[in-house]
Amino acid sequence: VGEAYGTVELGGTKTSFAIAGGVDELTDIVTVSTTDPEATLGRVVAHFAGRDLTAVGIASFGPLELRRRHPNYGMITATPKPLWGHSDVVGPFVKALDIPVAFDTDVNGAALGEARWGAGQGLGTVVYVTVGTGIGGGAVMGGEAIHGLGHPEMGHMSVPRQPGDIFEGVCPFHGDCLEGLASGPALAARFGTAADDLVGAVLDDARALVAHYLIEMSANLVYVLAPERIIIGGGVGGIEGLLDLVDAGLVARLGGYPGWPDHGGRFVVPPGLGSLSGLAGGLILAERAATSL
Ligand code: ZN
Numbered sequence: 001v002g003e004a005y006g007t008v009e010l011g012g013t014k015t016s017f018a019i020a021g022g023v024d025e026l027t028d029i030v031t032v033s034t035t036d037p038e039a040t041l042g043r044v045v046a047h048f049a050g051r052d053l054t055a056v057g058i059a060s061f062g063p064l065e066l067r068r069r070h071p072n073y074g075m076i077t078a079t080p081k082p083l084w085g086h087s088d089v090v091g092p093f094v095k096a097l098d099i100p101v102a103f104d105t106d107v108n109g110a111a112l113g114e115a116r117w118g119a120g121q122g123l124g125t126v127v128y129v130t131v132g133t134g135i136g137g138g139a140v141m142g143g144e145a146i147h148g149l150g151h152p153e154m155g156h157m158s159v160p161r162q163p164g165d166i167f168e169g170v171c172p173f174h175g176d177c178l179e180g181l182a183s184g185p186a187l188a189a190r191f192g193t194a195a196d197d198l199v200g201a202v203l204d205d206a207r208a209l210v211a212h213y214l215i216e217m218s219a220n221l222v223y224v225l226a227p228e229r230i231i232i233g234g235g236v237g238g239i240e241g242l243l244d245l246v247d248a249g250l251v252a253r254l255g256g257y258p259g260w261p262d263h264g265g266r267f268v269v270p271p272g273l274g275s276l277s278g279l280a281g282g283l284i285l286a287e288r289a290a291t292s293l
Contacts, residue, residue: 003290006048006056006097007282009106010034010089012081012133016279017044019051023117023273023280037087045096055100056093057285059109059278062136064089066104066147074103080172102289106130107138107154108145109281110271114231115140117280118272123228127221128277129154131214132234135179139225155179159216162209182213184236195236203239210236211245218250218268233271243268 002021009016016031030047034040048056063079065072074090093101104112111120111128120126120140129137137154139146146152156177169180170189180186184195187206191198198206214237218230232243247268271277 003054003287004052005283005286005290006044006051006053007279007286008044008056008058008060009109009278009282010040010058010060011106011278012061015040015044017047018279019048019053020283022283023113023276026276026279026283029279036083037089041089041092045092048093048097053097053099055102055286055290056097057102057104057109057282057287057289058089058093059104059106059281059285060089062105063150063153064103064105066151074101100286100289100292102285104145104147104281104285105136105138105151106278107136108140108147108151109138109285110233110277111138111140111231111281112145112284113273113277113280113282114271115143116284118277119231119269120229121272125225125227126229126231127154127225127227128231128233128271129214129217129221129237130234131183131210131232131237133184135183135234137221139227141225154217154221155183157217157220159213159220162212165209178213178217182210182236187236195239198239207239207242207245210239211242211249214242214246214268215249215253218246219253222250222254230268231271231277232268233277238270243270 004019014031015034016029018029020026063077065075065077075088076084079085090101090103114120114128115126125141127139135155159178169176170186171177171180187195247266273280
């Protein structure tokens with residue numbers, strides 16, 4: 001009998017959770033709306049209670065306090081999401097289940113999942129970026145998700161504007177950072193319609209615009225982290241044909257410096273695990289929490 005782990009992907013709009021020993025056992029997934037912390041986390045804890053779990057791994061929207069010795073470890077910190085600012089995520093699980101509970105960003109979780117079972121298999125250094133309601137990125141380097149003072153906030157990097165783009169940007173903190181210019185809300189504000197509903201010539205314009213910004217992002221990531229692959233997911237990231245433009249445009253953007261990685265395949269790719277990347281990452285976090293004791 002293998003281990004059973006609880007895995008949670010806590011998202012800004014919905015929360016998914018499951019009990020599994022590995023990614024191939026992620027079949028019985030429960031998804032609920034993310035309401036307030038008490039009701040949402042309580043629902044997950046109730047599902048896990050009495051199930052003889054070894055550990056729990058949580059991949060959560062942020063920002064998060066991940067420094068273990070910090071008094072606020074395990075909490076979501078200064079999120080603009082109503083009701084969730086400075087809320088304890090790890091605490092309710094530890095209190096109710098009394099087993100190891102691991103915690104990381106949703107995108108670090110997805111990067112871990114993709115590196116082990118998905119589009120980054122066999123590679124030690126991969127970046128996972130989600131482009132949707134927000135833009136966030138996680139990186140696995142040498143098999144480990146990276147943190148430091150907080151965690152990477154790749155979605156808030158600065159990117160050169162597409163020539164002629166005078167849109168002011170929607171990021172409440174920075175205005176025209178990457179997220180401010182190319183996230184789903186940015187597209188909605190630019191084109192007056194939800195990103196999902198873009199069609200025809202407007203969709204072509206949106207695709208080209210987002211591609212420009214993701215090419216600039218990818219060039220920055222290549223030069224800062226030297227990843228072996230960049231995996232792009234999320235609702236906007238899934239726009240048909242977008243990643244073809246980014247993959248081809250990145251090669252041109254790098255201008256031949258440095259050399260190009262030889263994978264015999266593509267460098268900018270969609271998630272290999274589809275929508276399961278985050279939950280897969282939660283399993284890896286749980287497994288590590290269990291074995292680090
Ligand atoms: Zn920003």
